Amino acid sequence: MYSVSHVAISGQVIEKVVMEAREHPDEQVVGVLLGGQSGGNIVVEDAVTGPFEADATRATLTGDSIARIADDIVNKRIRGSIVGWYHSHVRGGVFMSETDVETQLKLQQFSPLVTAMVIDSQTGQSGFFRADAKTKESIPVPSQNAGTAVTTPAPAPYVVEQATAPYVVEQAMYPQAPTPPAPAPVSVRTILLVVILITLAVIGGIAALAYYRPLGGGTTTLTITHNPPAPPFTIGNPITFDANVTGSNLLNVTLSYRIVESAPQQGGVIVGDLVNVPMLLKAACSTSSTCTYSYTVPSSEVSGLYIQYYISAFDTASPPNVVRTDVYTLDVGDFIWHDDKTEITVLRQIESSVTLPLDSIHSFTDPVTIRIVTQPPLGVRVVPASVQVRPPNSAVLTITSTDTAQITSKYDIEIDAVYIIHAVQIIRSTVLELTVTDVDIAVSPTYQKTLRCYSGESCDESNYHAVYTVTLTVYEGFTSPSGVNIVLTGLPDKAYYQILLLDHKIAADGTETLTYNLEIRAHSDAIVDKYLFSVVVKAGTITHSVDNLQFEIVD
Amino acid sequence: MKLFVQAPIGPQTGLAEIDVIPDHTIGEIKQQVCTSFGVDSMTVALMYGGIILDESSTVSKAGIPENAQLALMPYNIIGGT
Numbered sequence: 240m241y242s243v244s245h246v247a248i249s250g251q252v253i254e255k256v257v258m259e260a261r262e263h264p265d266e267q268v269v270g271v272l273l274g275g276q277s278g279g280n281i282v283v284e285d286a287v288t289g290p291f292e293a294d295a296t297r298a299t300l301t302g303d304s305i306a307r308i309a310d311d312i313v314n315k316r317i318r319g320s321i322v323g324w325y326h327s328h329v330r331g332g333v334f335m336s337e338t339d340v341e342t343q344l345k346l347q348q349f350s351p352l353v354t355a356m357v358i359d360s361q362t363g364q365s366g367f368f369r370a371d372a373k374t375k376e377s378i379p380v381p382s383q384n385a386g387t388a389v390t391t392p393a394p395a396p397y398v399v400e401q402a403t404a405p406y407v408v409e410q411a412m413y414p415q416a417p418t419p420p421a422p423a424p425v426s427v428r429t430i431l432l433v434v435i436l437i438t439l440a441v442i443g444g445i446a447a448l449a450y451y452r453p454l455g456g457g458t459t460t461l462t463i464t465h466n467p468p469a470p471p472f473t474i475g476n477p478i479t480f481d482a483n484v485t486g487s488n489l490l491n492v493t494l495s496y497r498i499v500e501s502a503p504q505q506g507g508v509i510v511g512d513l514v515n516v517p518m519l520l521k522a523a524c525s526t527s528s529t530c531t532y533s534y535t536v537p538s539s540e541v542s543g544l545y546i547q548y549y550i551s552a553f554d555t556a557s558p559p560n561v562v563r564t565d566v567y568t569l570d571v572g573d574f575i576w577h578d579d580k581t582e583i584t585v586l587r588q589i590e591s592s593v594t595l596p597l598d599s600i601h602s603f604t605d606p607v608t609i610r611i612v613t614q615p616p617l618g619v620r621v622v623p624a625s626v627q628v629r630p631p632n633s634a635v636l637t638i639t640s641t642d643t644a645q646i647t648s649k650y651d652i653e654i655d656a657v658y659i660i661h662a663v664q665i666i667r668s669t670v671l672e673l674t675v676t677d678v679d680i681a682v683s684p685t686y687q688k689t690l691r692c693y694s695g696e697s698c699d700e701s702n703y704h705a706v707y708t709v710t711l712t713v714y715e716g717f718t719s720p721s722g723v724n725i726v727l728t729g730l731p732d733k734a735y736y737q738i739l740l741l742d743h744k745i746a747a748d749g750t751e752t753l754t755y756n757l758e759i760r761a762h763s764d765a766i767v768d769k770y771l772f773s774v775v776v777k778a779g780t781i782t783h784s785v786d787n788l789q790f791e792i793v794d
Numbered sequence: 795m796k797l798f799v800q801a802p803i804g805p806q807t808g809l810a811e812i813d814v815i816p817d818h819t820i821g822e823i824k825q826q827v828c829t830s831f832g833v834d835s836m837t838v839a840l841m842y843g844g845i846i847l848d849e850s851s852t853v854s855k856a857g858i859p860e861n862a863q864l865a866l867m868p869y870n871i872i873g874g875t
Contacts, residue, residue: 269871326871
């Protein structure tokens with residue numbers, strides 16, 4: 240994402256940077272652009288730099304220099320924040336090199352409005368750019384947008400506020416003072432006259448101040464009366480803030496708020512950009528009386544869990560007097576999944592249901608849509624695919640699977656709770672960790688024969704018993720409190736069997752393979768014939784079988 | 795103890811409020827704050843008092859007091875041709 244919005248920069252700042260570039264015709268210069276924002280536009284108010292390493296093809300503003308600039312900003316020794324960076328090209332003109340785009344993208348991580356300024360140190364030409372993070376291409380900011388429209392100051396200074404703690408408000412831009420004209424040669428008499436006039440003016444000024452200023456002079460007469468808006472507040476619903484402001488020479492009333500979407504936890508981080516908006520006069524009122532100012536935070540911005548805000552009023556004095564309310568925190572209704580992850584093990588063919596509780600925060604009860612985002616494994620269905628639930632009710636999902644459903648272990652299915660309001664989607668996700676398991680049985684070969692064994696004979700030879708191999712596969716996650724039993728059905732009278740465990744293996748994926756020897760013997764009374772039988776495995780309510788196995792008694 | 799981390803880049807400065815213990819390393823804090831700001835931690839450093847903080851150092855060793863304001867900034871700004 241990039242934004243081709245207006246970049247306002249005064250001729251003085253351009254001149255300052257271009258001059259620095261031209262003074263170093265053989266090496267590049269680099270620095271940062273300082274300023275603020277007006278509407279959606281960057282306003283560059285100054286350019287600063289520190290010690291940097293440079294040659295003809297490269298200039299690096301070092302971490303130490305950046306750290307010093309950062310310290311100056313944090314401690315308000317310089318106004319505004321970093322809205323861009325500049326550097327010069329000794330050769331090649333005004334363009335963004337690969338290195339430049341890389342640096343620009345590094346800075347754009349913080350804000351898409353950050354702008355690069357490139358100066359040709361030979362011609363003094365300059366241009367403004369941003370970069371596309373995907374294509375790694377530079378995007379020129381159109382020159383008419385980056386023009387010199389701000390050489391005359393805006394009629395009313397706007398206020399850019401720094402998000403600092405405790406909430407400190409700072410006037411970030413004042414109308415720019417005109418550059419002092421070059422001193423003309425003057426006579427000593429003129430200087431004397433000027434000095435006397437200035438002295439008189441200063442004395443007069445002090446006298447006038449003493450006369451007009453109320454006692455305790457210098458304190459502001461601004462006051463703000465504010466009652467926080469009445470709850471409840473829920474995500475997606477606008478909140479209107481009103482403030483009654485009294486004061487002469489009032490310049491503006493600003494609402495500063497930030498949306499806090501996660502509760503602070505031990506070691507956790509709260510982040511929210513401080514948004515500053517001018518509050519508007521609700522109704523016409525005379526400048527000396529109390530006037531009501533109002534601002535409505537739009538529905539699209541109101542998300543949980545909290546809105547922190549305060550209101551400031553500024554007057555037209557220079558520097559302005561400022562009054563500020565306390566910082567208020569409003570609880571905004573919201574919902575979350577009770578668990579980030581829910582484990583469930585289902586057996587093939589057996590219907591299971593899972594309950595996923597939703598927690599309601601600050602009495603939120605609006606319906607949210609539950610959606611199954613991840614495709615379940617083959618042969619597995621999770622229903623309903625979409626359903627509305629009102630927190631704090633739970634989402635209840637039913638899981639069914641066919642007998643050939645894909646066996647899986649800890650398969651993550653993302654489930655979203657979606658709340659759409661005024662075209663803004665609020666999505667909270669949880670994970671259903673699904674294990675599909677079963678037991679399986681296989682028998683080989685499918686046909687064996689045996690001689691009958693008469694009592695008194697030694698029947699240990701292989702002719703006297705039919706031997707099959709039974710393989711039982713128990714997949715990861717399968718448990719059966721009553722154990723797993725293997726039985727045979729369909730054998731004729733006077734035929735006997737025994738099952739002996741030969742081998743037991745556990746594979747890396749947790750699958751257990753048990754190999755058994757199944758021996759069937761026929762007693763002398765058994766009837767010579769071909770028989771069909773089944774091997775059945777039973778585990779609790781689960782039954783699997785291998786049918787139509789052949790067993791023949793021969794003479 | 796509470797610290798504040800400011801990223802004074804862009805017209806609207808991001809601010810993180812972070813609860814740490816004196817034994818937390820600068821690197822750990824940076825990692826956490828970068829996640830919150832959505833910034834690649836390889837490209838940035840935490841700075842305080844006009845110097846870059848050593849990532850292997852801890853809050854107490856670096857002498858960072860309660861409620862201090864740290865800055866999250868790029869390691870460097872490089873222009874080239």
